[in-house]
Amino acid sequence: MTDRVLPTLEDVALKVDVSTSTVSRCLNEPWRVAEATRNRVLTAVAELGYSPNFGAQVLAAKRTNTFGAIVPTMSNAIFARGLQAFQDELMRNSATMLVSSSSYDAQIEEHQIRTLVARGADGLLLIGKRRSKSIYKFLEGRGIPVVMAWTIGKAHPWSYVGFDNAAGSASLAARAVELGHRRFAFLSGERAMNDRASDRVRGVVRVLRQNDLEHSGMCIIESAYTFDAAGDAFQRIMESSPRPTIVMCGNDVQAVGALKRAQALGICVPEEVSITGFDDVELATVVEPGLTTVHVPHREMGRRAAELLLAQVAGECGPKRIKLQTHVVERQSLAPPGG
């Protein structure tokens, strides 16, 4: 920043010979100003190249029109589409988006929540709902609207725009059972602070139980959401005996990691083992064989999260729960066992 001076409201007011209030109103509540005045003011604004001082505006108006989004990662596509939709919708409403990524780390996330709030975020988009009591208390104390996405929940006073992770993976598991699979393994993300990961496992267990299949002994291995880590985990799973006929993965990244490792090991997919993902990102369409996965309406989630936050900040509504539907997308990585 330099110390060059920019025109202020007062400069505009002087030039048009009205009060600063009138200029301010022209910009914020134009309908409350007579058309003739408004035109003169707006002309002057344009001529001077006036633009409101952000700090002053925030200080006086007590809102920043800025919303924070904290996602576990920006490096892969899982949250990218949702984030993009979120920001598009904000921009349509002339709000802006602050972003951080937490690397799937609860502590970092907590720190970032505090940072974004301190930065004056009017509302927050968070992923998932499992986090410390203290941070919820903090948020409640500040009265900041929060939308949690990629999940649904019922805790007050928060909003949710998401889907039922358990139901999503359950429908995929049901389809696998239908195809004849009996020995399941689950390659999960770390479930400790991640409700989405644990729900996805839970959905599968439920289906197995309902079908009177072995479920308590289902091999569940956790890995980070990277190709390599997932590949390693997959390899460990395939070394167990008896081998599962299907490895369901916590998300598409893990599934692709598993798939690649299978190919490296000379294990045929889906002939020797089926692999499934979750999310239906671009990646799933690109690998060979195509990944059977659960489609998640990322863009809609992002958009509606933004809508909801904007409405809540404007006082137009309170917390809401919006549940979206997922569906199974069948490609080639899931097939009957024994090829």
Added chain:
Amino acid sequence: MTDRVLPTLEDVALKVDVSTSTVSRCLNEPWRVAEATRNRVLTAVAELGYSPNFGAQVLAAKRTNTFGAIVPTMSNAIFARGLQAFQDELMRNSATMLVSSSSYDAQIEEHQIRTLVARGADGLLLIGKRRSKSIYKFLEGRGIPVVMAWTIGKAHPWSYVGFDNAAGSASLAARAVELGHRRFAFLSGERAMNDRASDRVRGVVRVLRQNDLEHSGMCIIESAYTFDAAGDAFQRIMESSPRPTIVMCGNDVQAVGALKRAQALGICVPEEVSITGFDDVELATVVEPGLTTVHVPHREMGRRAAELLLAQVAGECGPKRIKLQTHVVERQSLAPPGG
């Protein structure tokens, strides 16, 4: 936002019985305050849960500690890693990042630049250097440090953290020539307002000319950066006659789009035609055959862009040009012609 009242500097000051300046200094220039006082103040700050009011701070200090980044897209991985590194580095310096995406549209980008500046961005990260004079004049008028990434340039007073796009694609083309390719086609992004896209084409043309190969007639088709659009473009290229033996693509997304379409059409890669990408994103490692491409140091670019902006805002340095190296990553999609 609600109207609940948060503690202010004055509340802290009263509680500890010092002036607000002292409290302010404890937070901003702690070394200028006696240790005993500082401890008492910090204790009170913690007890009251005080956190500075963002607007007031910005208004008084004339900086926001917020940096804007405008990328062409967030939906795919091309810019994601760089953005993540940018934000990580900012966070390490307790600054925050505002993000927008322009959908590769110059007008939208211009609007977003203005928005982010109005939102008080202390500095800006932009991709590429080709944009309207007026927006550069605007930025210069505001005296806002700007770093342009993914490119290098020399215009004053801007900074660059990037690489030589022409050199990158040239080295890839040179390798292809070495392998025996003579008939090249280029599947480019739209070059009109995109210096990176046109440089990548230029690099190839240069190499062809240097090798006394037909270059003026090289088939160059532009497409959007999506799988489908690139697939269509690829198909058109392959309908021309004589067919090229290699289709070089503007980036990995286009290359994967081309590759997938080739497979759909039953065209063998690399036996019948070689395909190359640019960027070396995750995607390139995942497709079959693996994509031969130009590796771009995304993370380093993002990190150094942040460093540079922070330094410039702090007045520690002026504009700089940082040129990073790219290198060819050979996988399987490039092979001698006639396989």
Added chain:
DNA sequence: ATTTTTCATGCAAGCGCTGGCATTTTGCCG
């Protein structure tokens, strides 16, 4: 013609923090 209502505008009090400068306190020296 008078009163009431509505609309357009101005007035002025903050919003909470920073930072230059003034003042007080401390530590050190002879």
Added chain:
DNA sequence: CGGCAAAATGCCAGCGCTTGCATGAAAAAT
């Protein structure tokens, strides 16, 4: 122990904008 420089702290004037309330003018109602 006085004198002085350095360190610590306080004072206070903004920073530029929003907004509730007051004022005055014009339109509508009586």
